[in-house]
Amino acid sequence: MYIKGNTFIVTGGGSGLGLSTAQELLKLEANVIDLKNTEESFYKGREKNFLFIQADITSEKEITKAIQQVIEKFGKNIRGVINCGGIGGVGKTVGSNGMPLDLDLFKFVVNVNLIGTFNVCRLVAAQMVKQKPLEEGERGVIINVSSIAYQDGQMGQVSYSASKGGIASMTLPMTRDLSKFGIRVVTVAPGPFETPMISHLNERSKQKILNQTEFPARPGKSDGEFNKLVIHLIENTYMNGEIIRIDGGIRLGKL
Template identity: 45%
Template sequence: MEMKNTVAVVTGGASGLGEYTVRNIVMNGGKALILDLNEERGKNLVEELGHEHVLFVKTNVADESDVVTALDQAMGKFGKIAAAVNCAGIGSAQKTLSKRGPFNLDQFKHVLNVNLIGTFNVLRLAAEKIALNEPNEDGERGVIVNTASAAAFEGQIGQAAYSASKGGIVGMTLPIARDLAEYGIRVVTIAPGLFETPLMGTATEELKAALAAMVPFPNKRLGKSSEFAHLVQTIIENPMLNGETIRLDGAIRMQPK
């Protein structure tokens, strides 16, 4: 596949990793459907990048009817969907047991609902659209890229819900790739380490510096959203990348806290 003329669905596409993914897709001649709850940022991005290149639909990724409606609008505007990039996600910091009592079960369910169920909901419905495409010379019809986290492997104290949701994304990557192989659809997951994203927005500069110091290389810094977007492009363009989780983390291995 080539980025040029690729139509991609990007969840969480109004900010952070998703926004840079959208920008890179458009910069390389593709088109994007942004699924996000942030209506102001989504519409501003459409105005900036151009209505002919980008469509925004306010969408709850865990809601079936919301996603179906958004995908149908993209099909109507662009005529096809060839990729889905799942970046939408939320964080949570709560110990399994603390002085306030046990982990709030509703909060645990909420994190899994957005991060894990939302990812699966979008990819399954997007796969149905991608399967309609004519295969290229390799028999490929499209690709799905999911976002996990280094926390899927080394979750820190208080990350039970977040790590469970991201671990679930890692765990379903291979079976879904095997499921969709007969349709010529690849499935790859990216597991970012510490990146400069809105999830980091509430952290102090001192905390950011301390976290960056944990990265062996490059230069003991946080990752850039543009580096995530570049890997998404590589996955889209390289047909042998399939059924795998790729760590994008500067060799960091998270400590307990």
Template identity: 45%
Template sequence: MQVATQSALVAGGGSGIGASVAQHLAGLGAKVAVLDVNLEGAEAVARECGGRAFACDIASAESAAQAIAAAREAHGPARILVNCAGILSPGRILGKDGPLPLDAFQRVIEVNLIGAFNLLRLAAADMAPLAPLADGERGVIINTSSIAAYEGQIGQIAYAASKAGMAGMTLPAARDLARHGIRVLSVAPGLVATPMLTSLPQEMQDALAQSIPFPQRLADSKEVAHLVQHMVENVMLNGEVIRLDGALRMPPR
């Protein structure tokens, strides 16, 4: 599928990787709807890329449905969904104050995993009735997992579980939606120079970069956006989770 002229939803597009994806797809000619729980951030990105911004709590069925309906009204049904929304809530299973609170674990799963499925099901429902393109394709859905899905570190139990769930649902979702001509993929980034990492002291950033075999630097979020572009354009990519990590394998801590 060519990106130009297509309607695209980018969840979590108000900052970080999502912002880069939104800007990149818009630069390729897509009509981009930036969805984010932080409407101010979404509006700032939308102004930069000529898109539209919509408030969206991906973990809420009602909020997500309303945001997708508003984006549909503005740009028509989306053929592209890129879900970059997510949260990180570190904590050991057994910490100084006792067991990890169950609601802390539940909230990460609710946003990262259930929220991703929430958008996937709603976007797929909009894509399925569309006229098929080349090879019978009607849409593509790309989730953002993480290398933590494979090498979760100490204190990442909730985050790693949520990202592993996203990776795990990629193939069955692709198989499930194949009869509708909808592809499902996931990208699993390593260490990316998002505001969360670039706010760390420089010596810590340098140490993290040195842990990557090659190239020994943090990934640029634009590199994730370029991979998303290729996933959209290459119709033979389906049901796959692609790591973007410079051969990094995370240590226990």
């Protein structure tokens, strides 16, 4: 699929992986919508190709309204959605005080990461199926963001890993659901990337992670590594139904 002139929604486009993706898409002359918040400075002067919409990914009402706003500004062909919106979440199944994990905390993380991602997928896909197909009948692409924690989850990551495992597991059934409409689904599972989400980790924890990284033994770069993978996945029509780790060969055992 071509990027230039096409319309892409990036959730969580205000920071970290989403921001670098939104910026790269804009450089490639796409129309870009950031759902949530954004760095005003970057987008100044680019209003023609950029729209910022404040919307919660877990809300049917807000995402439906956002899609309407996108159509009003850029027309009805939304060619892709990159679901970078998400949160972390730490807490053990039973804490050191003997108390079970607060169920509301577990539900909150799963609600934002898994249910929020699915909510955006289903509503955008329902719009995509109505669109005019491109070459080979392709209508659009959905790129979801899981995490290596879907396979290598650590102590305290039970909610986060459950949410990211759900995102990974829905890749194939969603691909199969949408295949007849020419809509592709790919999931990216990043290792550690220097973004606000992991800024709370202390140096010791970061080093422990990096000790289990092959090459290069450093955090990934949002700009040039994560966003370049997303661009490739959009452009390469044969990429479908896959979960891709981007992690320098890291395989986390028990830290």
